[in-house]
Amino acid sequence: MIQKKRDKQALNAEEIRYFVQGVTKQTIQDCQIGAMLMAIRLQGMTQEETVNLTKEMKVSGVTLQWPKEWLGLVVDKHSTGGVGDKVSLILAPALAACGCKVPMISGRGLGHTGGTLDKMESIPGFNVEQSPGKMKDILSKVGCCIVGQTAKLVPADKKLYAIRDMTSTVDSLPLIAASIMSKKGAESLTALMLDVKFGEGALFKEINSAKELAQYLVDIGNDLGVQTAAALSRMDSPIGRCVGNSLEVIESIECLNGRGPKDLEELVICLGSHLLNMCKKAESLEAGEKAIKDVLKNGCALDKFQAMLVAQGVTTDLAKDLCQGMRVLERAVKQEELKAQAGGVVQAIHSLPVAKVLHELGAGRDQLDHSINWSVGIELLKTVGDKINKGDPWIRVHFENPSLSEGQKIRLQQSLVIGEEVQEGPLVIEIIGAQSQRGNRHNCSP
Numbered sequence: 110m111i112q113k114k115r116d117k118q119a120l121n122a123e124e125i126r127y128f129v130q131g132v133t134k135q136t137i138q139d140c141q142i143g144a145m146l147m148a149i150r151l152q153g154m155t156q157e158e159t160v161n162l163t164k165e166m167k168v169s170g171v172t173l174q175w176p177k178e179w180l181g182l183v184v185d186k187h188s189t190g191g192v193g194d195k196v197s198l199i200l201a202p203a204l205a206a207c208g209c210k211v212p213m214i215s216g217r218g219l220g221h222t223g224g225t226l227d228k229m230e231s232i233p234g235f236n237v238e239q240s241p242g243k244m245k246d247i248l249s250k251v252g253c254c255i256v257g258q259t260a261k262l263v264p265a266d267k268k269l270y271a272i273r274d275m276t277s278t279v280d281s282l283p284l285i286a287a288s289i290m291s292k293k294g295a296e297s298l299t300a301l302m303l304d305v306k307f308g309e310g311a312l313f314k315e316i317n318s319a320k321e322l323a324q325y326l327v328d329i330g331n332d333l334g335v336q337t338a339a340a341l342s343r344m345d346s347p348i349g350r351c352v353g354n355s356l357e358v359i360e361s362i363e364c365l366n367g368r369g370p371k372d373l374e375e376l377v378i379c380l381g382s383h384l385l386n387m388c389k390k391a392e393s394l395e396a397g398e399k400a401i402k403d404v405l406k407n408g409c410a411l412d413k414f415q416a417m418l419v420a421q422g423v424t425t426d427l428a429k430d431l432c433q434g435m436r437v438l439e440r441a442v443k444q445e446e447l448k449a450q451a452g453g454v455v456q457a458i459h460s461l462p463v464a465k466v467l468h469e470l471g472a473g474r475d476q477l478d479h480s481i482n483w484s485v486g487i488e489l490l491k492t493v494g495d496k497i498n499k500g501d502p503w504i505r506v507h508f509e510n511p512s513l514s515e516g517q518k519i520r521l522q523q524s525l526v527i528g529e530e531v532q533e534g535p536l537v538i539e540i541i542g543a544q545s546q547r548g549n550r551h552n553c554s555p
């Protein structure tokens with residue numbers, strides 16, 4: 110089989126089953142798995158091969174089963190990762206408030222990207238480890254949960270991902286697609302909305318590569334029987350005004366109170382309206398947008414968030430205080446503001462240097478078992494489109510040990526781009542794979 114793939118031949122369904130079962134049962138040696146992954150990375154896979162790989166990986170462990178009454182209501186979203194991307198924290202409870210069931214299985218941050226689980230764990234008591242039985246319990250009482258992957262769910266992906274990491278085979282379209290979609294398939298979803306990002310802070314810098322991944326994921330999702338669509342969204346400047354685990358929780362609560370920054374709200378409303386439309390909770394995208402806006406304004410989404418915190422281990426008092434805007438999360442002992450070195454209009458804030466400096470200050474990790482400092486982060490006091498005068502503070506850095514160095518300050522200052530004017534476009538530039546489109550407009554209204 111390795112020889113076949115090396116020579117660019119397609120593997121049949123039986124061969125792919127043999128490979129995935131061998132990976133799961135550890136009857137194939139790691140060196141052979143590595144060779145097969147490299148052959149796939151170099152020679153690619155047909156759509157049929159990728160679908161077969163995804164299906165086999167999906168059934169390598171348990172698949173979640175839901176009560177019949179939830180048929181058509183179980184939905185989720187997945188983002189390819191961005192700087193300041195806290196959409197899941199808001200979208201899961203907003204969808205639950207609209208009557209959906211959202212079994213959100215999320216990941217941890219690695220390298221410069223943040224992870225939803227790390228953000229949730231900055232809330233004292235929040236437990237991301239929940240069994241499938243407990244997830245069902247939380248979904249029936251609350252409607253949403255945010256949990257980590259259990260060892261029982263898609264064990265083949267765990268093994269394959271670890272070997273991909275060691276063999277330079279992470280950046281393979283079929284392997285990325287099978288990895289993401291096997292996990293989503295194991296959640297037994299009705300509908301899935303993907304947020305595929307492009308730009309300097311994203312996995313793919315080029316829009317065309319992001320588009321190719323998005324189309325690939327959508328096709329596989331639909332082949333698996335999950336209604337799947339993807340938003341292509343820009344990831345140049347950080348999303349919202351805060352980056353860093355606990356600061357992003359606080360900003361998410363502001364958004365759940367209907368006071369979120371425009372770009373963050375735009376993403377939540379866009380992804381949410383498509384999901385509501387796909388699972389027929391909203392008859393049109395406009396109705397879906399209205400439903401999400403309503404639950405952000407009337408407090409229903411915030412109530413769901415608070416109930417989810419309690420269901421996942423946070424004390425009732427702390428959850429209530431946090432949702433009322435009280436400062437209950439730990440704050441970094443040191444804060445420093447940097448001042449603009451010129452005046453004009455903020456044209457961009459490069460997200461990559463911001464993320465890298467935060468990573469060095471302890472907000473991120475290089476290995477999954479490393480610990481992180483949840484209180485490290487930045488607040489943008491000025492953001493894209495804002496007028497700024499020379500000497501105005503534009504960023505507040507929260508840090509402890511190590512301290513903010515002169516070199517880091519210079520890199521942060523260089524991330525701020527000031528000009529004469531700014532051309533602000535929508536964050537979501539295209540939707541791929543959705544049935545219901547508004548005329549030929551692809552973007553969502555903010």
Ligand code: IUR
Binds near residue numbers: 288
């Ligand atoms: N996320 C996943 O779940 N799998 C992958 O291969 C990548 C991101 I890259």
